[in-house]
Amino acid sequence: MDVVAHKVRLSRLPVWAAVFVVAVCAAILALSGWSEWASRDNELRGAEVELGNLTRSLAQHVEDTVELADTIIRGVVSELEGEDGSGPAVLRLQGIFNSTKSSLGRVRGVFAYDETGRWLATTENVALSNYNNADRDYFTHHRRSADRSLLIGKPVQSKAGGQWVITLSRRWNHPDGRFAGVVLATIDVAYFSEFYRQFDVGPHGTIRLMSRDGAMLAHSVDPVPDMERQSVVDDIPFHPSFGILHVRLPQDDSERIAFYQRAQRYPFLLVATRTREDVLAEWTRHFYVRIAMVVGLVLLICAIGIFLVRLLLQGRRLALALTSNEESFRLLAEGSSDIVTRIGLDERIRYVSPSVLRLLGWQPAQLLGKRALAGIHALDLPQIEEIMASIKRGETEEGRATYRIRRRDKSDIWVETTLRGTRTDDGRLDGFVAITRDVSQQKALQGKLETLAIEDGLTGLANRRRFDERLLEEWGRAYRERTSLALLIIDIDHFKAFNDSYGHPAGDECLHAVAVILADEAQRSSDLAARYGGEEFAILLPNTDPAGCARIGERIRRAVRDAAIPHRANPPSEIVTASLGGAVCRPGSERSAGPASLIEAADRALYAAKDGGRDRIIMAGDVMAFAPSIVPAAAHL
Incomplete structure (x- = not known):
């Protein structure tokens, strides 16, 4: 019986070995399939993150571009309304246009029209008497509406050059409030199209600049705007300002990954898309290589299994199996990149x-x-x-x-x-x-995208978004630790007049010089100097009392004066000066206050400094203790 039982066990050994080999191969295939699926998901999620970072940066870019054009428009409106559009004012304005048109940068052209649509002045080299823009939609809108806010119109073909442009316009009035005309700035659709082509979104990827109602303003592939509503807008939720979509566009049948981002200050929508095939192209190429390796490994294991069955009968299973496994390891290791x-x-x-x-x-x-x-x-x-x-x-x-x-x-x-x-x-x-x-390449790209998201491109300081994030963080820390939080808001005096007198490149240099001064004063690692908007800057000073805040503000004020930047439109000094408003709060002592209260108090103090003659610092009290809508009277240091 023992001999029979031994023979039965020996006869079952090959079966057990075969079952074992099949189970191992199935496990390898299952694990490989799961790993490949997880790798595929990681590729798609990585593409979503990259598209998200890209669209956020592009949304900031279009907002900065519109803000630049609006600053120019405001200056022209002020010039026209200052002398009610008189002949000398128009001649002076045309002279300014002629001297600055080469430095407009992103802005295609600037135009001023009277109440009849007649061209008064422009940066274009055309005969003014040949054109009239009373038939344009934006002109009709401003003539009918007393609203003086910025109007962003749909793309039109320029009468001067024939190219497609996005229009930004404001109304200007006579002294009695009657409609006097329109000031218009245009941005080439082709500028955005060429700019978007610099970014790699795959061979079939697209970047679209759209209006909130779905009209396409600029496209990375087609330089001609499409006024028809884009179907992708139908899939975008109403409330979230950004998000991921998986869509199919009418012009192709490929499934796309789309990331949309609404602009915060203007009615724009950025949509970047990549086809799923493009995203997974590299993964697919590597997938076939890896599958071939796995199949080869499975075949190798099957061959080893067959040998094991034979070696079980010959008594050499262990030695040959160990040798085969070691060779398999070296084969995989030496073939790997x-x-x-x-x-x-x-x-x-x-x-x-x-x-x-x-x-x-x-x-x-x-x-x-x-x-x-x-x-x-x-x-x-x-x-x-x-x-x-x-x-x-x-x-x-x-x-x-x-x-x-x-x-x-x-x-x-x-x-x-x-x-x-x-x-x-x-x-x-x-x-x-x-x-x-x-x-290394992934880390470098990640660092570049993070810098674009938090840094102001002109001054190198933190941008508004980064400032808002840090204000919330420092407010929470001051609340927990019951320490003080100080804020300085700095405004360059008569900066619009500076731009009008010296041009925008000089204005940019002035902003950069002031930014260097602020960066030098933000000495502690917890301090933050930021460009708050336009010619306004802000410095956040955690754990700083009113006296310390005032000292830093005074040093900044003196440093700006000591820079001695000429500014003939800023009497009596005729150099660049700054007005500062400061505020200090203890969040742990006044729970009804919030970060907005600190900004409001510093802003009121800034306006008090302007009203008091500029080139000074005003503090909003020694230590704030106020509700969000109540700010102590400003005290002049």
Whole structure:
């Protein structure tokens, strides 16, 4: 019976081995399929994040462009209304147009019309008597409506040049309030189209600038605007200001990933799209390679299984299986573009794949026996040590980290490493396997996008969005720690007149010079200097009392004067000066107040400084204790 039972067991061994091989192959295929699906999802999510960052930056760009044009329009309106559109005023305005038209930048042209639509002055080189714009929609709107706010019209073909332009206009009045005419600025549709083509959204991706009602204003592919409502707008929710959509456009049958972003200050909508095929193109190419490798691995395992069945009968299963597994590991490691490293428990390298030469510049043989953690940046080393310690303690089997490492040529690169523990047959930990890849390009792109989102392009200071975020953060911190929070708002005196006198390039240089002064005064790491809007700046000063806030404000005021920038339209000094309003609050002592209260108090103090003669600082009290709608009387320091 024992012999029979032994023979039965021997006869079942090949069956058990075959079942085992099939189960392993199924598990590999299942895990590979799950991994590929997860990788595919990561590609799609990464594309969504990239599109989101891009559309936010482009929305800020179009807002800045419109704000620049509106500043020009306001200056022209002020010039015309100052002398009721008299002949000398028009001649002076035309002279200004002639001297500044080469420096308008994003703005295509500026025009001034009288109440009949006749051209008074323009930056275009045309005969004014040949044109009349009384038939334009924007002219009709301003003639009928007393509303003096900025009107953003649909694209039209320019009468002067024939190109498609986006119109921005304001009404100007006679002294008695009657309609006197229109001031218009135009921006080429082609400017936005050419600008959007600079961004890589794939061979079939698009960037659209649209109005809130769905009319397309500019397109990265087609330079001619489409006044018809775009179907993608129907899929955009009414309330959220941004979001992700998955749509199919009428002109193609490809499913697209679309990210939309509404502009905050103007009625624009930015939509960036990429086809799913473009997003997954690289993943698809690699997918077939990886699938081929997996199939090859499965076939290899099947072959090993067949050998195992035979070797079970010959008594050599264990030795040949171990040899085959080791060869399989080396085949995969040496064929991979990533660095594959085997590390002992003593943290020394036992094996490293040939790709280390391409990434780090070292020959594999030069690293054998060396410390695996050598070359890792000192600031990043603790996270790697913690992962290895966690695997040794049995708390986890795998860890992942992104860090800097020194190459042989002494340069640093960013890499991502997946570290996993390896065990013996009896379950004891005997070392680690690390798979490392170069992610320097991804880190560089991420840094550029983060900078665009929080930095003002002209001055290099924080932008308005970053200021609003930090104000909320510092308000919460001051509330928790019961400390004070100070705010200074700085306005350059008669800055519009400065631009009118010296031109916008000089105005930009003036803003940059003031920004340098503010950056020098924001000395602590917690201080924040920001461009608040136009010629206004703000400095947030956590844990600063009224006296300290006033001292800093006075230093800024003096530094602006000491810069001695000529400004003949700012009597009596005829140099650039600044007015400052300051406010201090203790959020923990006055719970009815909020961040808006601090801004309102500083703003009122700023207006008090302007009304008091400019070139001074006014503080809104020693320590604020007010409700959101109540601000103490300003005190002149």
